[in-house]
Amino acid sequence: xxxxTFLSFPYLLWMVAFIVIxxxxxxxxxxxxxxxxxxxxxxxxxxxxxxxxxxxxxxELAFISTLICLILAYPLAMILKGMNMNNxxxxxxxxxxxxxxxxxxxxxxxxxxxDRSGIINTALTxxxxxxxxxxxxxxxxxxxxxxxxxxxxxxxxxxxxxxIDNNTINAARDLGxxxxxxxxxxxxxxxxxGVVSGITxxxxxxxxxxxxxxxxxxSKILLIGNVIEQEFTVxxxxxxxxxxxxxxxxxxxxxxxxxxxxxxxxxxxxxx
Amino acid sequence: xxxxxxxxxxxxxxxxNNNVVLDDLNLYIKRNEFLTLLGPSGCGKTTTLRIIGGFxxxxxxxxxxxxxxxxxxxxxxxxxxxxxxxxxxxTHMTIAENIAFGLKIKKKSKSYIQDKIKYALKLVNLDxxxxxxxxxxxxxxxxxxxxxxxxxxxxxxxxxxxxxxxLDLKLRQDMQYELIRLKNELGITFIYxxxxxxxxxxxxxxxxxxxxxxxxxxxTPEDIYNEPKNAFVADFIGESNIIPSxxxxxxxxxxxxxxxxxxxxxxxxxxxxxxVIRPEDxxxxxxxxxxxxxxxxxxxFKGVHYEMGVMANGHxxxxxxxxxxxxxxxxxxxxxxxxxQIMNKPASEDEEAVIVNE
Amino acid sequence: MVKKISQRIxxxxxxxxxYAPILTLIVLSFNASxxxxxxxxxxxxxYTELFNDEQIMTALTTxxxxxxxxxxxxxxxxxxASIGINSMKRRWKSLFLNITNIPMLNADIVTGISLMLLxxxxxxxxxxxxxxxxxxxxxxxxxxxIPYVVxxxxxxxxxxxxSTYEAALDLGATPAFAxxxxxxxxxxxxxxxxxxxxxxxxxxxxxxxxxxxxxxxxTLSTKIYTEVRxxxxxxxxxxxxxxxxxVLVLLLIINSKSSKHQRA
Numbered sequence: 001x002x003x004x005t006f007l008s009f010p011y012l013l014w015m016v017a018f019i020v021i022x023x024x025x026x027x028x029x030x031x032x033x034x035x036x037x038x039x040x041x042x043x044x045x046x047x048x049x050x051x052x053x054x055x056x057x058x059x060e061l062a063f064i065s066t067l068i069c070l071i072l073a074y075p076l077a078m079i080l081k082g083m084n085m086n087n088x089x090x091x092x093x094x095x096x097x098x099x100x101x102x103x104x105x106x107x108x109x110x111x112x113x114x115d116r117s118g119i120i121n122t123a124l125t126x127x128x129x130x131x132x133x134x135x136x137x138x139x140x141x142x143x144x145x146x147x148x149x150x151x152x153x154x155x156x157x158x159x160x161x162x163x164i165d166n167n168t169i170n171a172a173r174d175l176g177x178x179x180x181x182x183x184x185x186x187x188x189x190x191x192x193x194g195v196v197s198g199i200t201x202x203x204x205x206x207x208x209x210x211x212x213x214x215x216x217x218x219s220k221i222l223l224i225g226n227v228i229e230q231e232f233t234v235x236x237x238x239x240x241x242x243x244x245x246x247x248x249x250x251x252x253x254x255x256x257x258x259x260x261x262x263x264x265x266x267x268x269x270x271x272x
Numbered sequence: 273x274x275x276x277x278x279x280x281x282x283x284x285x286x287x288x289n290n291n292v293v294l295d296d297l298n299l300y301i302k303r304n305e306f307l308t309l310l311g312p313s314g315c316g317k318t319t320t321l322r323i324i325g326g327f328x329x330x331x332x333x334x335x336x337x338x339x340x341x342x343x344x345x346x347x348x349x350x351x352x353x354x355x356x357x358x359x360x361x362x363t364h365m366t367i368a369e370n371i372a373f374g375l376k377i378k379k380k381s382k383s384y385i386q387d388k389i390k391y392a393l394k395l396v397n398l399d400x401x402x403x404x405x406x407x408x409x410x411x412x413x414x415x416x417x418x419x420x421x422x423x424x425x426x427x428x429x430x431x432x433x434x435x436x437x438x439l440d441l442k443l444r445q446d447m448q449y450e451l452i453r454l455k456n457e458l459g460i461t462f463i464y465x466x467x468x469x470x471x472x473x474x475x476x477x478x479x480x481x482x483x484x485x486x487x488x489x490x491x492t493p494e495d496i497y498n499e500p501k502n503a504f505v506a507d508f509i510g511e512s513n514i515i516p517s518x519x520x521x522x523x524x525x526x527x528x529x530x531x532x533x534x535x536x537x538x539x540x541x542x543x544x545x546x547x548v549i550r551p552e553d554x555x556x557x558x559x560x561x562x563x564x565x566x567x568x569x570x571x572x573f574k575g576v577h578y579e580m581g582v583m584a585n586g587h588x589x590x591x592x593x594x595x596x597x598x599x600x601x602x603x604x605x606x607x608x609x610x611x612x613q614i615m616n617k618p619a620s621e622d623e624e625a626v627i628v629n630e
Numbered sequence: 631m632v633k634k635i636s637q638r639i640x641x642x643x644x645x646x647x648x649y650a651p652i653l654t655l656i657v658l659s660f661n662a663s664x665x666x667x668x669x670x671x672x673x674x675x676x677y678t679e680l681f682n683d684e685q686i687m688t689a690l691t692t693x694x695x696x697x698x699x700x701x702x703x704x705x706x707x708x709x710x711a712s713i714g715i716n717s718m719k720r721r722w723k724s725l726f727l728n729i730t731n732i733p734m735l736n737a738d739i740v741t742g743i744s745l746m747l748l749x750x751x752x753x754x755x756x757x758x759x760x761x762x763x764x765x766x767x768x769x770x771x772x773x774x775x776i777p778y779v780v781x782x783x784x785x786x787x788x789x790x791x792x793s794t795y796e797a798a799l800d801l802g803a804t805p806a807f808a809x810x811x812x813x814x815x816x817x818x819x820x821x822x823x824x825x826x827x828x829x830x831x832x833x834x835x836x837x838x839x840x841x842x843x844x845x846x847x848x849t850l851s852t853k854i855y856t857e858v859r860x861x862x863x864x865x866x867x868x869x870x871x872x873x874x875x876x877v878l879v880l881l882l883i884i885n886s887k888s889s890k891h892q893r894a
Contacts, residue, residue, distance in 0.1 A: 003805070008714025011707045011776065012726070018773040019732050022744035025751050076644055079637045089823070093881060094645070096827070099834040100877045101652050101870050104854045108862065109651030112658070112666045119654065147647065167360040170327050173347040174354045175374035175425060185373070189364045200735065208737035211836060215858065225739050232743060232841070242747070245740050256735050260728065 026249075029242035042243025051227055051244065058224040061138055062207035065145035066153075069202045070195065072146070073153035077194075078187075080154075081161040091158065095151035107144050107215045114140055114216070136218030144212040145202075152201035160194030161187070193262040200255035208248055224248065277336075278303045278429065278461055279324060284333035286319055293319045295485045297333070301429075301463060306455055308464045308472040311482035312508070317465045318433060320482070324463065325354045325431050338428075348377075352429035353422035357437060359414045361406045367393075367417055368402035374425040392420035395454065412443045419454070429461040436471065448474050469509045473497060481505050502615055506548040513554075513590055516617075517547045525614060528585035530564045534612040546615045551592040552577070553611035562604015568597050652874065659867035666862070676868040683865050685853065690869065692764070693833060693849040700771035701828035707772070708779025708828075709821050713813065715780070716787045727780070734777040742841030745770045749842065762844025770842045771832045778831055779824035786820035 033039045045051060080091055098106060113119045114135045121131040134140045164187065172182040188195075210225030217223075224244065231241030277300040284297040294316045301307050309317035322328040324335060326347035334343045342350060353374070362370050368389050375385045393399050396416035406414065415435055422430055432451075436444045452475055455462050466472055472479050473493045481488040481496060481504075489501040500506035503514050518526040522537040527547055539545060559565045566584025580591045584605055597603050659677070663670025680686060715726050733741050746762070753760045760766075790813065798808035814821075836851035843852055854866060 004717040005714045007710040008712075008718075008726070011711030011714070014707060014773070014776070015726070015729055018745065018748070018769060019729060022741075022748040023732075025747045026740070026744045028751075029747055072644060075640060079641060082637070090885065093885075095648075096830060097874075097878065097881070098648060098652055099830050101655060101874045102850055102854060102866075103834050103836055104851055104858070105655055105862075105866065105870050106651045108666075108854075108858070109654040109658075112654050113650060115667055117667060147651070150644075150648065165358065165360060167356040167358065168362065170325075170347065171354065171356055171360040171421075172362075172373070173327075174325060175421065176348045176377040177373075178346075178348050181377060186362060190362075192364075204735065204737055208739050210739065211855075225737075228739060228743070232746075238747065241743065245743055248737060248740060252736055252740065256728075256731075259735065 023249075026242045026245055029239050030246040031243075032239060034239060042239045043246055045240050045243055046247045050222075051224070054222045054227050055224045055247070057138070057221070058207045061142055061145065061223070062203050065142050065149065065206045066199055066203045068142070068146050069150050069153040070199065073150060073157055073198065074195075077154055077158040077161050080158055092155060095155060098151075103148070104211065104215070107148065107212055110140070110144055110147065110216055111135065114143065135216070136220065138217070138221060140216040141213050141221065141223075144216045145206045145209065148212065149202040149206055152205075153198035156197035156201065157191060157194040160191045164190050196258055196262040200259055204252055204255055207251060276302050278338060279463075280336040281320070281324070282334050282336065284320070284323060284330045284335075286316075286323065286328065286330050293485050294323075294330070297485070297487065299480060299487065299490070301461060302478075304459060304461055305477040306452075306462045306464065306475055307478045307480065308466060308476040309480050309482060310466060310469060310472040310508075311488075312467055314484075315482040316485040317467075317482050321354075321431050321433055321463060321465045324429075325352065326350050351427055352431060353425050353427040354431040354433065355415075355418045355422050355435045357433045357435070359411075359418040359435075361414055361418060361421070363406045365406070366402065367398075367404050367406070367409075370406070370417060371421045371424055373421065378425075388424045392424045395423070395457070396420045396450075411438050412447065415439065415447065416450075423454075423458060423460075427460065429463060430458075432462060432464045434466055435464075436466075436468075444468075444471070451475055473509070481508065483508075499613055500548055500615070503546050503548070506613070506615070511551055511590060513547075513549045513551065513587075515547045515549070515587060517545055519543045519545045519614060523609070525612065528564075528587050530585060532563060532607060532612060533609045534614060535610050536612075536614040539614060539616070544617055546617060548613040548615060549589075549607055549611060551579070551590040553607060554589060554591045554593075555606040555608075556580075556582075556591060556593045556595060556597055557604040557606050559602045559604045562606050564605050566603055566605060568599050568601045568603060571596070571599050655867050656871045656874075659864065659871040661864065661867075664861070664864055676864040677872075680865040680868045680872075683863070685848075686850075686863070686865055686869060689848045689850050689853040692847060693851075696764070696768055696771055696849065697829050697832040700768055700775050700832045701825050704772045704775035704828045705779050705821060705825040708776045708824060709783050709817070711776070712780050712783040712787055712817075713809075716784065727784075730777050730780050732777075733774040734781075738774075738835075738837035739841075741774060742770070742838040745773065745838065746841040761846070762842060763847050766842045766844065767839055767847065767849070770838050771835065774835070774838060775828035775832060778827040779821075782824035782827060783817055783820040786817040790816045 030042050031038055031040065033041065046055060085091060111118070114132070115121070116131075116133060116135065118135070124131050134143070168190070169182060169186060172186045177185060207223075208225045210223060210229040213221055213223045213226055224247075228241050228244045228248070231237050231244065279301040281297055281299045284294050285292070286294040297316070297320065299320075309320055311317050319328060323330050326342075326345060330343065334341050336342070337351070362373065365373070371389045371392055372385045375388060380388075389402060390399075393401055396419055398413060398416055398420070401409075401413070401417075406417075409417065415438075418435070419430075436447050439447065448471060451462070451464075464472075464475065473496075476493055478490065479493055479496045480490050483504055489496060489505045491499075496505060497509055500509060500512075506512045506514055515527055517528070519536075519539040519542070520526050520531060521541050522539075523534055525532050525534050525536075525545070525547060564584045566582040566589065568580055569583050569588060570579075570581035572579045574592075577592045577594050578596055580593060580597065582589045582591050582603060582605060589605060591605070658666060660672050660674070661668075661670055662673040662675065711730075715723055715730075718726070745766070749760065749762055749766045752758075794812050794816070795808055798812045799805065803811065834851075835849075836855060839849050839852055840855065843849070848856075850866075850869070854862060857863060857866070
């Protein structure tokens with residue numbers, strides 16, 4: 001055993017206490033009734049039509065947001081790669097900087113922007129264009145999700161793209177591939193681990209959020225996150241809340257497995 | 273003669289942010305020759321290769337390929353292929369997929385591609401490696417695959433950008449013979465970039481010595497080695513004694529106060545020149561038999577020969593000799609007239625700067 | 631040329647999208663009207679009011695203390711952990727790295743709930759007097775911050791030449807001395823990045839704090855959340871603007887200094 005390994009022991013203890021055990025606590029609550037007896041009713045409550053509807057809507061919105069993020073982020077990452085900035089951290093900073101404006105306030109600002117008489121509609125009217133009416137609709141929630149999670153799609157893709165040797169791209173051109181062929185056969189497959197990281201980094205928080213739907217959905221639209229949050233803070237039914245959380249964790253585990261599969265070589269260092 | 277020119281580079285100029293890399297470069301490459309661009313890093317050799325490959329556009333000048341101007345043609349439409357410095361293999365593909373890449377783009381039939389893969393792998397001595405991954409190969413093997421991937425496309429010219437740079441010495445020497453064999457078997461033109469003079473001398477038909485964006489000398493390996501045109505070439509190719517001297521008259525040169533017979537003529541009388549004498553061309557003799565006398569100041573055993581420093585006429589001469597003479601010994605130095613290479617003093621400031629730098 | 635211009639336009643539009651809400655908030659901080667929907671003229675009132683609002687000031691202090699402490703502890707734990715994990719055998723290494731990534735990849739809501747259940751379960755199980763509050767929030771923040779530190783330090787460690795540490799030992803340094811004089815300087819940029827990321831993440835967190843904070847304590851995030859229904863105090867916009875501008879100015883100074891340094 002290497003001596004340096006001991007340096008990680010405080011953290012390993014921490015990890016077991018505050019990462020591993022808490023997950024088991026959720027499992028415990030999820031599979032017990034209020035009286036402490038084993039039950040699967042909590043997990044089965046996902047099949048309640050209301051909960052099922054929320055889960056489905058969450059998946060739907062998360063899917064749409066992830067897709068939009070990918071479509072917006074990939075070209076951006078390509079352009080940033082092409083700019084050959086030698087100051088890599090600068091690009092990361094531009095995307096981290098908004099986080100210094102509180103997450104809730106940032107999202108609330110979209111209310112002001114998207115409101116029926118909000119900034120965007122005022123601008124559209126001034127330009128004699130038709131106004132948009134999206135506030136308190138799923139569309140507004142999607143905008144909020146894309147806005148909040150776009151950096152988590154751009155950064156992993158950008159980080160993979162800048163690691164691709166320019167000569168690898170040159171080699172494809174040299175062997176007769178045009179720009180489109182080079183992209184489809186070389187650049188995209190090589191950047192795939194970054195795309196997978198990005199997809200999970202956007203999909204998981206989008207699917208599980210309750211704040212964005214709360215602030216931009218006008219509290220009428222319930223996502224699965226809202227349902228769980230209310231089980232804890234309103235109905236005080238921790239067992240059902242935990243049971244539903246376990247259902248969420250299935251999706252999370254799936255995405256973690258996906259990352260692990262495509263990210264073997266870089267050992268999870270793709271994110272920043 | 274004109275037909276012999278496969279590629280013609282005319283007045284090529286290239287600068288990156290005011291930093292001139294190539295200045296009015298003119299060079300032609302003959303069909304089926306093994307041409308090497310040789311020079312220190314930053315001399316413009318790789319840029320020249322990249323301009324031929326189409327990865328860089330020259331600021332001015334043109335690239336003529338078989339009589340057609342291809343200066344603006346993108347790399348995928350050029351009839352040449354490149355072997356890149358660090359191989360640039362596609363890590364997400366198998367070896368077979370790597371080799372098939374160019375052929376699939378050209379929409380060749382499956383059986384044709386299969387045959388070509390087999391043929392190419394045999395050619396680079398890596399039969400049955402089809403389904404291996406890139407990561408499982410050693411550097412030398414990756415290098416061979418990079419070559420195989422290029423040559424299956426039957427290019428008229430193969431560009432090689434320091435392909436052996438990342439390999440260790442033994443492997444590098446083996447690959448040199450391999451490359452010569454390949455070139456002979458394929459019968460195509462090789463343009464090879466390296467900073468390693470030994471590689472250049474071993475493999476090339478023609479060597480182009482470059483420095484600071486200028487061509488210093490073009491010639492066969494023998495020409496370059498035996499008759500370097502200037503001090504830079506002499507110094508860059510092999511070890512040598514470069515001594516400022518005076519040409520007294522035709523066939524007589526005054527080196528450090530002693531008159532040496534030589535074979536060169538036409539330099540005029542009492543003209544300052546540079547003299548190049550290869551260390552293996554200096555004969556160690558008894559003091560009284562030498563043209564000049566000196567004292568041995570250093571001695572290192574190099575295997576094939578001894579490397580000695582001999583102080584004579586206030587200059588330390590580098591001598592390679594198979595006979596040993598201990599440090600402190602009085603010796604005589606003798607040089608055959610045809611082994612003294614006379615060069616004009618550098619004319620341009622660039623060349624001057626080079627000598628200072630080296 | 632056309633390609634370049636369209637690329638520039640694309641970047642501009644995306645950054646407009648990313649920074650439009652921030653501009654909106656900055657404008658709102660100067661809005662005399664308390665309504666977010668209406669412009670009531672320019673005022674600096676909220677900036678002066680801000681410092682008299684005890685609740686906001688308390689929340690700000692709590693937020694900054696938690697962000698600083700959690701980032702500091704996470705950086706220490708995470709840096710040592712990275713060095714330890716880096717020296718492990720491959721299989722263990724990837725196991726621990728995968729567990730480390732859980733809080734980052736896991737949904738915030740699940741992390742928050744699981745920690746809350748842990749704290750309360752702990753209290754019930756051992757019948758001790760432990761209320762959700764400052765400590766539970768701090769522990770939770772440390773937990774979700776560590777992955778960011780490990781993620782920043784790990785790549786620097788793998789770039790570091792192992793033999794430099796051994797060379798230091800060979801030259802007579804004690805392991806501790808060698809660590810501070812050889813390893814730490816090498817990975818320091820990663821450690822700093824990790825700290826700053828952790829600080830930022832802690833500052834920006836709402837969900838996990840929401841579940842682990844208990845009734846007695848508020849950070850800026852949870853304060854804002856309770857205000858959403860009854861209307862956000864404009865002082866909050868002023869405070870956020872101040873925070874944002876401070877960080878922006880600091881970054882610009884650091885950036886210009888480091889780029890000058892690179893040139894020299």
